[in-house]
Amino acid sequence: MTTEETGSGWGGGRFVPRTAELRRWRMDWERWSRGPEAADGLRRWQADPALAGHSASVAGLLDACGRDRSVPVEVADGRLAALVAHARAGDGAAVRVVLERVLPALVVTAARRARSASSGGARGDVAFGDVLVELVAAGWEVICGYPLERRPRKIAVNVARDSTYRAFGYVPIMERSTFYPQVLPVVSAGLDGRPNPGIGRGAGPGADLLEVLAEAYAAGTDPAAVRLLVDLTINGRSQAEVAEREGITDRTVRLRRAAAVRSVRSALGVDVRAVAGGVAG
Numbered sequence: 061m062t063t064e065e066t067g068s069g070w071g072g073g074r075f076v077p078r079t080a081e082l083r084r085w086r087m088d089w090e091r092w093s094r095g096p097e098a099a100d101g102l103r104r105w106q107a108d109p110a111l112a113g114h115s116a117s118v119a120g121l122l123d124a125c126g127r128d129r130s131v132p133v134e135v136a137d138g139r140l141a142a143l144v145a146h147a148r149a150g151d152g153a154a155v156r157v158v159l160e161r162v163l164p165a166l167v168v169t170a171a172r173r174a175r176s177a178s179s180g181g182a183r184g185d186v187a188f189g190d191v192l193v194e195l196v197a198a199g200w201e202v203i204c205g206y207p208l209e210r211r212p213r214k215i216a217v218n219v220a221r222d223s224t225y226r227a228f229g230y231v232p233i234m235e236r237s238t239f240y241p242q243v244l245p246v247v248s249a250g251l252d253g254r255p256n257p258g259i260g261r262g263a264g265p266g267a268d269l270l271e272v273l274a275e276a277y278a279a280g281t282d283p284a285a286v287r288l289l290v291d292l293t294i295n296g297r298s299q300a301e302v303a304e305r306e307g308i309t310d311r312t313v314r315l316r317r318a319a320a321v322r323s324v325r326s327a328l329g330v331d332v333r334a335v336a337g338g339v340a341g
Contacts, residue, residue, distance in 0.1 A: 081189035082167070085196075089160060093118040101153030110142035118157060125161050126216055133214070140215045147203050158203045158219065159196065165220035166195040173228075191227075198226035221278055269293055272328065279327040285320035292317060 092098055098118050105111040105121070114124035125143065126136030140161065146154035174188035202222045211218050273294075277286045291297045299313045306313075 079188060081192050085163070085192075092156065097153050098156075101151065101157070104151070105143075105146070105154075108142055108146070110139055114139065121157060122161055125157075127161060137213055137215050141208055141212055144203060144206050144208055144215060148206065148208070155200060155203050159199050162199060162216050162220045162223070163196075165216070166192065166199060166223060169220070169224055170195055194227040195223050199223040202226055225274075272324065276324040276327050281323050281327045282320075285316070285323050288313075288316055288320050289324070 102115045102118065102121070105115040108115075111121065114121045121139075121143075124131060124136070125140045126133065140158065143154045143158050147158055170188050170192040173191045199219060202219050206215070206219060206222075273286050273289055277283060288302070291302055292299070299310050299317075303310050303313045
């Protein structure tokens with residue numbers, strides 16, 4: 061990988077792909093952006109007030125959505141949100157444009173993971189291509205289900221981050237030091253493995269709290285603190301259960317919970333207790 065493949069010149073004249081996977085992607089993108097699906101999409105988006113002034117070309121629309129770094133983030137987010145809304149409604153062309161917008165970040169992630177694979181004895185180029193394919197597939201799914209209502213800001217960053225979670229986060233949560241929201245059970249279980257009436261995953265306060273905790277982790281909150289709050293809220297475990305598992309006292313669990321709440325509030329300025337309906341308080 062080179063900086064030419066991950067820098068701000070992506071998609072412009074300065075970008076020179078030097079791996080087979082990126083060359084294929086670039087050729088496919090150039091064909092698509094000149095084809096009928098892209099042209100139909102541009103015509104549709106000209107009827108959208110947020111996109112009308114930027115839908116003369118796919119390149120111009122990408123720049124307006126933040127590929128041009130001189131566009132303020134909040135302005136780019138408004139336009140990107142409009143495209144994501146079309147994508148969520150089944151507009152495949154919109155998905156493709158949003159995916160192209162976040163592709164530089166996915167390339168950086170793939171390159172980083174390829175270097176790790178290479179240091180373990182795998183061929184870097186092969187690992188890079190495999191990782192990028194996984195990230196692109198995950199990105200498509202993330203864009204189609206992106207929660208605009210809860211996360212209307214920093215959309216490109218969030219899509220790239222969520223794509224990484226989706227592609228590489230399917231491991232038991234208590235077996236990793238990293239917190240991945242996708243692995244939380246729909247029906248939580250106690251220490252004996254039987255269903256436990258926790259908040260669960262889906263709509264309602266549990267989903268809102270999960271969103272807060274995922275953002276807190278991404279903002280740098282200690283994964284151990286996030287996992288503790290997940291256990292006590294999303295997974296519905298009691299302080300006594302956590303204390304038994306960790307070999308500590310109930311009082312220590314309470315102190316750690318209080319510290320975890322403070323950490324999340326410091327990272328995001330969000331009151332976890334309010335989001336969780338008092339569960340974490």
